[in-house]
Amino acid sequence: MKSSLAAGREAARAAGIELLARRTVVINGVRFVGCVLWTDYRLLGTPKPSMVFAGQELNDHRLIRYREDSGHYSRFMPWHAAAEHRLDLAFIRSELAKAHEGPTVVVTHHAPHPQSVQPRHQGSALSPAFVSDLSALIEDYQPDLWIHGHDHGSHDYRVGRTRVLANQAGYPNLHGDRENRWFDPLCVVEV
Template structure:
């Protein structure tokens, strides 16, 4: 029996709204970056989607979803809210099963080591408060009781190690049906713009998980977001898929003409369904 997955990511609804017409599907798989403010905006939107479709929603938060909040308190609150919203919240390697398909999910922040000899440079560039990753300024990391600091690459690198370990442990558990891994950050450099590492900051978008994709516990499908271009390729025994909307460039209308909208990813398919 095949299971139909409706695959989406990087909707960025806080930047520009989107009216979705859900296709026929069995499970919605959303690989992060729905909107900033995870608990206030994202989970209510997902709860509404779940109510509208009556179908399971598997969701992994993206980096953007954590913006304008404190990471640890948001995570604790989201864990409380997600069950009532009917949403499978997968953040750190958790597992959900629907229609015979096992889903393993994590945000999977990168290890910054996509190009090993450039790792220190990548982390330094990522931490720059002017030209680096917005996450550094937009998310707060708890250092201790009542003490918060910037969400620096050293923090996300540790989160990556922890989450990767849990994902791999979940994959190692025998399962008779297909397994789908869902992450926000990409598992291979082929997902990058241009299909390969080009600059130090590319290490903020993907890690090299070839050993997992080609290993004995490789999943059937790996869904990710973060890179605002569509991807569909194979590494080892795993199909890697991304269907991000990205941002929308809006030019105001003049002289009675409507505004012009230019999607960042023209290949985004709001009704993309894949079968496993």
């Protein structure tokens, strides 16, 4: 995963794109703070069982390979995700604590708030693999906008003054239709 990230950064830069993997950029006065924000598995208050279930059921833990500090590659396991979550959370907190005169947008793959659990997944044992509850962080720093992905749904709500938005197409089905029928390909957000 780490070597893939380095290769991804190079390819993105060559295309004029900034890969926001624990990176912050300011574009036209708007600060973008970005990272994956892997989950902490604490959404239901049962992190250990949630990690075990996610390790068995989630494609991320079957398909992603993780380079250990020793150089050995292993399956990307829930405890790796939880450790990466702590690093991502520290990065976001550190960046949001820095003064910035313009709007701030946080961009993450994983969702930052329980309101992003889709109705069909409410109470699901897999929900903690997609969503963490960062209510306190959001309320403390109040970024203008938080954009996320990962759950293949659409969300638009507020936590305090922060707008939380997701507009994901999801997987195509056998007929070529999008998984998320509420996906808006023309969605534009102004901050």
